[in-house]
Amino acid sequence: MIKQPKGMVGQDSGQPWFLFWNSQSFELLNQKNTKLDPDMRERCAEYLRQCHNPDEGGFRGAPYMMSHIASTYAAIMAIVNVGTEKAYNLVDIIAMKKFLLSVKNNKIKDDKDCSNMYQFQSDFEFA
Numbered sequence: 001m002i003k004q005p006k007g008m009v010g011q012d013s014g015q016p017w018f019l020f021w022n023s024q025s026f027e028l029l030n031q032k033n034t035k036l037d038p039d040m041r042e043r044c045a046e047y048l049r050q051c052h053n054p055d056e057g058g059f060r061g062a063p064y065m066m067s068h069i070a071s072t073y074a075a076i077m078a079i080v081n082v083g084t085e086k087a088y089n090l091v092d093i094i095a096m097k098k099f100l101l102s103v104k105n106n107k108i109k110d111d112k113d114c115s116n117m118y119q120f121q122s123d124f125e126f127a
Helices: 006-029 038-051 069-082 093-103
Strands: none
Touching: 006 038, 006 069, 038 069, 069 093
């Protein structure tokens, strides 16, 4: 695991977001000296592998956390930016679908259909 700078330690639950924001910035700048080199792409893919939760199918905010819909979104977008076969192979489509369906809200609350809403985590209680 890559050691975070002291000021970022409190942000550990959003680690896939840092990879996404930085890789997206590089993509948008589209300059020779701001591209992800092969070594950095490899390191990003390896770190995202540690954040992947093969039991649940989603991605964690950090390697020791549970899957979360927001970190899963950030990890998928970072994978697209990394753009390597190793990164693409992190996504198990069947397990990802299972995870997304587990956080999809299929409830009706106060006569309002909330079926197109997603919970943040699978154990989250919809109010």
